[in-house]
Amino acid sequence: MARTSGPVRPEASDDVAAERVRARRNELGMSQQKLAGATDVSRQTIISMEQGNYAPSVYLALRVAVALEVTVEDLWG
Numbered sequence: 001m002a003r004t005s006g007p008v009r010p011e012a013s014d015d016v017a018a019e020r021v022r023a024r025r026n027e028l029g030m031s032q033q034k035l036a037g038a039t040d041v042s043r044q045t046i047i048s049m050e051q052g053n054y055a056p057s058v059y060l061a062l063r064v065a066v067a068l069e070v071t072v073e074d075l076w077g
Contacts, residue, residue, distance in 0.1 A: 017076045018052035024068045024075070025050075038067040 025035055032050070036043045039060060048054035049064075056064060058072075065072045 014052045018050050020075045021064065022050045024070055028068065035067055039063040
Protein backbone atom coordinates (compact mmCIF):
# COMPACT_ATOMS: atom_id res chain seq x y z
CA MET A 1 0.00 0.00 0.00
CA ALA A 2 1.36 3.41 -0.95
CA ARG A 3 1.86 5.92 1.81
CA THR A 4 -0.41 8.94 1.54
CA SER A 5 0.71 12.46 2.21
CA GLY A 6 -1.16 15.37 3.69
CA PRO A 7 -3.74 15.51 6.44
CA VAL A 8 -5.71 12.45 7.41
CA ARG A 9 -9.44 12.95 7.12
CA PRO A 10 -11.72 10.64 9.07
CA GLU A 11 -14.52 8.95 7.14
CA ALA A 12 -17.01 10.53 9.54
CA SER A 13 -16.64 13.48 11.86
CA ASP A 14 -15.49 12.47 15.37
CA ASP A 15 -17.46 15.02 17.35
CA VAL A 16 -17.00 13.27 20.70
CA ALA A 17 -13.20 13.25 20.53
CA ALA A 18 -13.20 16.77 19.13
CA GLU A 19 -15.22 18.02 22.09
CA ARG A 20 -12.97 16.15 24.55
CA VAL A 21 -9.85 17.79 23.11
CA ARG A 22 -11.47 21.24 23.14
CA ALA A 23 -12.91 20.82 26.64
CA ARG A 24 -9.63 19.59 28.15
CA ARG A 25 -7.66 22.38 26.47
CA ASN A 26 -10.11 24.91 27.91
CA GLU A 27 -9.95 23.29 31.37
CA LEU A 28 -6.21 23.90 31.34
CA GLY A 29 -6.67 27.47 30.11
CA MET A 30 -4.57 26.64 27.07
CA SER A 31 -4.99 28.48 23.77
CA GLN A 32 -5.10 26.67 20.45
CA GLN A 33 -1.78 28.32 19.60
CA LYS A 34 -0.15 27.04 22.80
CA LEU A 35 -1.39 23.49 22.17
CA ALA A 36 -0.14 23.73 18.60
CA GLY A 37 3.29 24.78 19.83
CA ALA A 38 3.39 22.05 22.46
CA THR A 39 2.58 19.40 19.85
CA ASP A 40 4.66 20.88 17.01
CA VAL A 41 1.74 21.33 14.59
CA SER A 42 -0.04 24.35 13.16
CA ARG A 43 -2.95 26.07 14.86
CA GLN A 44 -5.03 25.08 11.83
CA THR A 45 -4.37 21.42 12.66
CA ILE A 46 -5.68 21.96 16.19
CA ILE A 47 -8.74 23.73 14.79
CA SER A 48 -9.44 20.84 12.40
CA MET A 49 -8.95 18.33 15.19
CA GLU A 50 -11.38 20.23 17.44
CA GLN A 51 -13.93 20.32 14.62
CA GLY A 52 -13.68 16.56 14.15
CA ASN A 53 -12.24 16.97 10.66
CA TYR A 54 -8.74 15.64 11.35
CA ALA A 55 -7.78 12.21 12.61
CA PRO A 56 -4.33 12.55 14.16
CA SER A 57 -1.63 9.95 13.72
CA VAL A 58 -0.87 7.81 16.76
CA TYR A 59 2.28 9.85 17.30
CA LEU A 60 0.37 13.15 17.25
CA ALA A 61 -2.41 11.74 19.44
CA LEU A 62 0.24 10.83 22.03
CA ARG A 63 1.74 14.32 21.89
CA VAL A 64 -1.71 15.91 22.31
CA ALA A 65 -2.51 13.65 25.26
CA VAL A 66 0.79 14.48 26.96
CA ALA A 67 0.28 18.21 26.38
CA LEU A 68 -3.25 17.97 27.81
CA GLU A 69 -2.08 15.79 30.73
CA VAL A 70 -4.46 12.91 29.95
CA THR A 71 -4.25 9.54 28.20
CA VAL A 72 -4.99 8.96 24.53
CA GLU A 73 -7.93 6.81 25.63
CA ASP A 74 -9.36 9.76 27.60
CA LEU A 75 -9.54 11.72 24.36
CA TRP A 76 -10.15 9.15 21.62
CA GLY A 77 -11.12 5.99 23.55
